[in-house]
Amino acid sequence: MGTAKSTGLSAGQSLSATGTRCAPAEEELLRSVEAIAARHRGKPGALLAVLEECQRVDPHHYLSENTLCLIGQAMGEPLSRIYSVATFYSYYNLSPQGDHVIVVCRGTACHTRGSLGLLQEALSILGASEYREDEEASFTTDDKRFTVRTVACFGQCALAPVVAIDGVIYSRMTSSALKSAIEASARGGKK
Amino acid sequence: MPNDIELFIDNRPVRVPAGSTILQACKAAGVDIPTLCHMEKVSSNASCGICVVELEGAKSLVRSCVQAASPGLKVQSASPRVMEARRTVTELLLANHPDDCLSCLRNNSCELQAIAERMGVRKKPFPRTRKPAKPDTIGLAIMRDNDKCILCGRCVAVCRETQGVSAIDFAGRGVRSHIAPFMDKALSQSVCVSCGLCTLVCPTGALTERDECDEVFAELYDPKKVVVVQTAPAIRASLGEALGLEPGSLVTGKMASALRRLGFDKVFDTQFTADLTIMEEGSELLHRLGNGGTLPMITSCSPGWINFIETFYPSLLPHLSSCKSPQQMFGALAKSYWAEKAGVDPASVVVVSIMPCTAKKHEAKRPEMRDAWLWWKEKGAESEPYFDVDYALTTRELARMIRRAGIDFAGLPEEDFDDPLGRSTGAATIFGATGGVMEAAARTAYELVTGKALPGIELEAVRGFDGIRDAELDMNGTKLKVAVAHTLKNARALLDGIAAGTSPYAFIEVMSCPGGCLGGGGQPVSTDWKKREARRQAIYREDRSLPERKSHDNPSVQVLYKEFLGKPLGHLSHELLHTEYKQRSV
Numbered sequence: 084m085g086t087a088k089s090t091g092l093s094a095g096q097s098l099s100a101t102g103t104r105c106a107p108a109e110e111e112l113l114r115s116v117e118a119i120a121a122r123h124r125g126k127p128g129a130l131l132a133v134l135e136e137c138q139r140v141d142p143h144h145y146l147s148e149n150t151l152c153l154i155g156q157a158m159g160e161p162l163s164r165i166y167s168v169a170t171f172y173s174y175y176n177l178s179p180q181g182d183h184v185i186v187v188c189r190g191t192a193c194h195t196r197g198s199l200g201l202l203q204e205a206l207s208i209l210g211a212s213e214y215r216e217d218e219e220a221s222f223t224t225d226d227k228r229f230t231v232r233t234v235a236c237f238g239q240c241a242l243a244p245v246v247a248i249d250g251v252i253y254s255r256m257t258s259s260a261l262k263s264a265i266e267a268s269a270r271g272g273k274k
Numbered sequence: 275m276p277n278d279i280e281l282f283i284d285n286r287p288v289r290v291p292a293g294s295t296i297l298q299a300c301k302a303a304g305v306d307i308p309t310l311c312h313m314e315k316v317s318s319n320a321s322c323g324i325c326v327v328e329l330e331g332a333k334s335l336v337r338s339c340v341q342a343a344s345p346g347l348k349v350q351s352a353s354p355r356v357m358e359a360r361r362t363v364t365e366l367l368l369a370n371h372p373d374d375c376l377s378c379l380r381n382n383s384c385e386l387q388a389i390a391e392r393m394g395v396r397k398k399p400f401p402r403t404r405k406p407a408k409p410d411t412i413g414l415a416i417m418r419d420n421d422k423c424i425l426c427g428r429c430v431a432v433c434r435e436t437q438g439v440s441a442i443d444f445a446g447r448g449v450r451s452h453i454a455p456f457m458d459k460a461l462s463q464s465v466c467v468s469c470g471l472c473t474l475v476c477p478t479g480a481l482t483e484r485d486e487c488d489e490v491f492a493e494l495y496d497p498k499k500v501v502v503v504q505t506a507p508a509i510r511a512s513l514g515e516a517l518g519l520e521p522g523s524l525v526t527g528k529m530a531s532a533l534r535r536l537g538f539d540k541v542f543d544t545q546f547t548a549d550l551t552i553m554e555e556g557s558e559l560l561h562r563l564g565n566g567g568t569l570p571m572i573t574s575c576s577p578g579w580i581n582f583i584e585t586f587y588p589s590l591l592p593h594l595s596s597c598k599s600p601q602q603m604f605g606a607l608a609k610s611y612w613a614e615k616a617g618v619d620p621a622s623v624v625v626v627s628i629m630p631c632t633a634k635k636h637e638a639k640r641p642e643m644r645d646a647w648l649w650w651k652e653k654g655a656e657s658e659p660y661f662d663v664d665y666a667l668t669t670r671e672l673a674r675m676i677r678r679a680g681i682d683f684a685g686l687p688e689e690d691f692d693d694p695l696g697r698s699t700g701a702a703t704i705f706g707a708t709g710g711v712m713e714a715a716a717r718t719a720y721e722l723v724t725g726k727a728l729p730g731i732e733l734e735a736v737r738g739f740d741g742i743r744d745a746e747l748d749m750n751g752t753k754l755k756v757a758v759a760h761t762l763k764n765a766r767a768l769l770d771g772i773a774a775g776t777s778p779y780a781f782i783e784v785m786s787c788p789g790g791c792l793g794g795g796g797q798p799v800s801t802d803w804k805k806r807e808a809r810r811q812a813i814y815r816e817d818r819s820l821p822e823r824k825s826h827d828n829p830s831v832q833v834l835y836k837e838f839l840g841k842p843l844g845h846l847s848h849e850l851l852h853t854e855y856k857q858r859s860v
Contacts, residue, residue: 102465102585102860148457161440162456163464170445170454 101155101162113153115140120157130160130168134175143179143227173234181223181230183268185248190236192243201244204258205231208265228269281347296338296349297325305351308360308389310367310426310477312339314802317431317475322424323363324389328353335359361393367424369400371478378422378479383799385477386424404449413462414639415484415632416473420452423480429453429472436788438763439582441466453480465585465860467762469578469786470632470668470795483632483668483796487675490665493624494537501624502540502612503533504604504695507548508630508706508791509669511812515805516673516798517683522808524816527688532676533628534689543691544627545698547603548705548714550834551575552825554851555597555711556719557842559781563754568592570757570772570779573711575599577637578786578795581858582762587769588857593782596852600705601627601634602643604695605662606850609646611838612695620650621657626665630706630794633786634666645850668796697830700817707813708760708790709736709743712783716747716756717824723749731823737814739789739806742767744779756781761788 119136123129133154138146146154146169155162169175187193187202206212209229211222221232239245242254248264278289283303290299300307311322318339326335330348335356338349350356368390375381407420427444430453434440441464445454455464472481493501514523533541559571574580574595583590598606605625613620627634637643643662650657667675676683690696701717704710713733720728735745736756741764744757757779759765765784771777787794789806792813798805822828839846 102858151456161434161443161465163440163443163454166454166456166458167443167445171447173447 101152101160109149109153112149113156116150116153117157120154124158130154130158130165131172133158134165134169138175145176145179176221178221179223179227181228183229183249183265185229185231185246185265186234187231188235188237188239188243188245188247189233190240190243192240193236193245196243198244198246201246201256201258201261202231202233204261205246205265208262229265279343279345281343281345281349283349284351285348290343294343296327296336296341296343296347299343300327300338300349300351307338307351308392309339310385310389310424311428313428313431313475316436317426317428319427319431322367322426324360326356326359326363327351328356357393361395364390364393364395365397365399368395368398370402370404370421371424372406372421373398379482379485380479380799384479385800387478407452410460411484412460413466413468413484413636415468415635416461416466416470417482417484418453418461419480419482420454421480422478423453424478425451425453426477428475428477429481432471432475433466436471436761436763437467437469437582437786438766439465439467439469442472463860467578467581467585467786468633468636468795469762471787472795473632474795474797474799474801476799483670484635485671485674486635486665486667487671487678490626490667490671490675491678493626493664498622499624500539500618500622501537501626502542502608502695503538503626503628504542504544504547504601504608505529505533505628506544506601506630506634506706506791507703507710507813508794508797508809509628509672510703510816511706511792511809512630512669512797513628513673514683515809516669517676519684520808521805522812524812525683526816527690528683528686530691531686531689532681532683535681535686536675536679538626540692540695541689542604542608542695543698543702544600544604544629545702545705546695546828546830547600547607548702549699549825549828549831550603550607550851551597551600551705551711552701552714552718553831553835553842554603554847555595556715556722556825558595558597559715559719560722561843563752563780570777570782571595572782572784575705575711576633576784576786576791577631578633579762579765579784580855581633581636582765582786583769584855584858585860586766587773590769590772591855591857593772594855596854598643598851598853599634599637600702601629601666602637602662602853603851605638605643605664606645606649607834608695609660609662610649610850611834613646615694620646620655621660624665625663626667627663628669628672629666629796630669630791631666631787631796632668633795638663638666642853649849669794669798670796673798694830694833697828698820699825699828700820700823701825702828703813703816703820706791707737707810708739708785709733709758709783710790710813711785712736712745712756712758712781714825715781715783718826720747720749721824721826723752727824736783739803739810754781755779756783758783760785760790760793762786 120133123132151165155165209224223230237245244256246253246256277292279292280289288303290302307325309325312318320337320340325338327338328350410418442453493499510526514525515521530541572593608625609620609623646662647659701714716733717728736743736758742759747754755778759768792809793806
């Protein structure tokens with residue numbers, strides 16, 4: 084992992100590392116990314132922390148192509164490396180997330196207790212097309228109100244099947260309970 | 275040696291220096307361990323698992339490419355357990371590899387194919403686990419087919435460690451892991467500089483040059499076209515190797531023969547315009563020195579390097595020599611000076627270059643490289659715009675064309691290049707090695723300034739394979755500090771010096787690839803440092819054997835100035851031989 088660091092560039096010279104420069108209109112955004120990068124500079128795993136914080140402050144909780152470019156510029160890291168890290172961890176979102184996030188556990192225990200049905204139920208309530216098993220599922224409604232995704236395991240296997248809605252974990256979830264939970268979130272408006 | 279250790283490979287003792295890997299110890303013992311991800315001096319990430327061996331007393335097999343040899347170690351390199359493991363690893367790799375060897379560009383030069391044969395794979399027992407990938411075919415220079423990728427990581431390593439470009443990296447996770455540029459865009463939409471080192475190290479057909487053999491064959495058989503060819507200096511030291519001769523075979527005469535047999539109307543030489551480059555670039559340097567121009571001046575022959583500085587250091591572009599590369603000077607002259615002299619319609623001339631380089635394909639298609647067309651247009655000629663150079667083929671493509679045409683290369687007679695664009699000096703030949711442009715420039719500049727020949731003619735200080743080399747030339751009391759870098763990572767170090775204002779140099783030569791063009795991205799695959807050294811020796815051998823060894827002594831270049839260009843840096847030179855650079859935005 085040494086090369087990016089070996090360029091030894093300050094933020095101002097970062098063009099020589101990434102080969103890109105943000106548009107003048109984005110200078111302000113760049114300043115805020117630079118401020119985040121400055122807080123983590125020199126710490127091990129700085130890139131992970133910067134990605135995490137940039138995702139957190141984004142209104143749609145994701146890392147846009149533009150944000151990743153700005154992170155590259157601010158940190159002097161090659162863009163391919165940033166993309167590599169951002170696509171490796173499921174924590175990072177590369178597409179806009181809804182106001183409410185429903186995470187369905189697809190671990191073995193949850194699967195045997197019907198999590199696939201719950202996932203399909205959630206998707207169908209929110210009007211998504213069919214779920215394809217071979218893809219890393221993440222679906223966001225057009226109005227950006229809901230996102231449905233899966234996780235490999237929550238570590239709550241004894242309480243399977245498990246679904247998390249806006250960070251709250253619901254155990255022994257059923258189809259009808261899921262439906263009313265989604266409806267409750269919808270009524271609650273923006274969280 | 276006191277630091278040697280002794281261990282046992284297949285029950286035979288072997289002594290190796292301490293710190294050797296088991297792989298190296300096996301090699302010393304005459305045992306060839308198969309490897310895929312491991313490549314000497316490129317990468318060793320122990321990802322493929324082909325190189326496993328059995329150690330006495332150890333429970334599991336170990337990967338010999340990374341495991342250190344230790345005193346008394348007992349290694350079994352080909353036990354049934356080892357052979358079974360290697361075969362299974364190969365079968366697992368093949369599960370996700372398409373069965374299209376017969377139509378693959380790397381058929382017969384594929385390392386995976388060779389390993390499958392060597393491991394005795396006779397069936398494909400495992401089903402496919404990943405979705406077929408879409409090939410990336412829009413680039414002018416490099417094609418990518420992730421379906422053939424075995425995730426060895428060599429390409430990522432050369433791009434990052436050797437070049438400092440980092441256009442590609444691993445993306446995704448688990449079964450979705452793949453090699454990708456930023457945002458999974460096409461390589462040509464990334465910071466890739468088209469140097470092609472990835473195509474040189476890729477064990478399979480996942481990364482290749484854009485093959486243009488068919489297009490060139492079609493031109494050769496078109497009676498309306500006048501097809502001329504130019505050959506880069508480094509080709510004569512590597513084409514033989516690509517066709518089965520010993521590495522370092524010098525095949526200048528056979529190459530000219532083969533090109534004529536393929537049907538090229540004129541067999542010319544890029545070395546002619548390499549000599550011309552020295553005249554123009556040498557004059558430019560002296561002009562900059564005398565007139566307070568931007569220094570250090572940096573050479574501009576290597577198109578991967580041009581892409582690099584345009585992408586990563588646009589503020590330093592004024593340091594680049596305005597000289598086009600020899601390939602582009604040749605194209606511009608072939609379709610102006612030569613076409614006029616030979617009385618042929620420039621629009622019917624097809625210029626094919628044979629280059630050790632993939633970036634040359636990209637360079638030939640730069641929109642500004644149509645200066646011969648502009649020149650004729652100014653003279654009132656009307657035609658559709660055409661490029662100065664129509665096709666840039668790599669050494670590998672020319673070797674394929676020669677094989678396809680059924681030419682017995684080894685048995686060919688030695689022939690000469692055609693006049694006038696085929697005449698060159700030893701100074702032009704050494705353009706093919708890192709340090710060569712600098713040495714050639716020194717031979718001429720020294721003489722222009724001092725009126726005397728460069729003592730000893732050979733500039734040892736800038737030869738060799740050290741990453742950055744420098745020298746001081748004393749020209750009538752004027753001391754000139756010069757530096758040479760090969761690989762873009764080393765170039766970066768010199769550029770950072772210029773950016774920081776600490777560069778002591780007046781003139782810098784940069785070549786993108788390790789060893790210079792002789793180690794270029796378009797050279798035969800499985801290029802290693804031993805082969806680079808053999809090619810280097812061949813290039814300097816050719817230099818010593820030529821009647822003229824200084825560019826300004828090239829009689830055809832002298833005629834060109836007298837008949838056509840006038841003087842170096844003159845009006846016509848600016849129109850046809852010089853160019854401008856601009857920031858490359860990605």
